[in-house]
Amino acid sequence: MVSAMPNAVRKRGPVTVGNTNMKSNPSVRAATLALATFVAVASNALAGPENYDLHLVENEIRQGADATIAVKLVDRRTAKPVDNAIVFATRMDMAPDGMEAMTSPVEAMPSDEPGVYRFKTNLMMAGGWRFSIAAKVQGEPATIERRLEFRAVE
Secondary structure, three states: OOOOHHHHHOOOOOEEEEEEEEEHHHHHHHHHHHHHHHHHHHHHHOOHHHEEEEEOOOOOOEOOEEEEEEEEEEEEOOEEEOOEEEEEEEEEEHHOEEEEEEEEEEEEEOOOOOOOOEEEEEEEHHHHHHEEEEEEEOOOOOOEEEEEEEEEEE
C-alpha cells in the first residue's frame, strides 16, 4: 500500500522545539522533568475533604447530661489517624427524629488516642441525634464537614 504521507513527515528523529533538540539538550530535558514532577506532586499534596474520613467511634451513646461523643479523623490515602486538626464548628440536634430545633451545647474534651476527638454534650432524650462538625487539617486548604447521626439510648 502506498502512503500519501511525504517522507519528511513519516521520518522519525529527535523531537525539536524551536531550534532546540530535546534529546541532546540536558537543560531542556531537566526542565521538562522538573515541571512534570512539580505537577504530579502538587496535585497529590493538596488533599480535598474527600481524602479524609471523619466518623463516629460509636453509633449508640448513653443518654445523659455528661454524654461523650468521640469521632475519629483518618487520612484515607494512608489509613493513618490525623492529629492536631482544628475543630471549629459543632452542632448537636435531634434532626433525625424530626426535632432539629432541639439542640444541645457541645464542649471539646481532651483525648489520648491519635486522631480521636472527644466532645461532651447533654443528650437529654433517647432517640436519633445528629452531630454536625467542621474541621481543618493543618496544611490543607479545604474544610472537612460531616453530619454524623447516632442514637442516644437509655
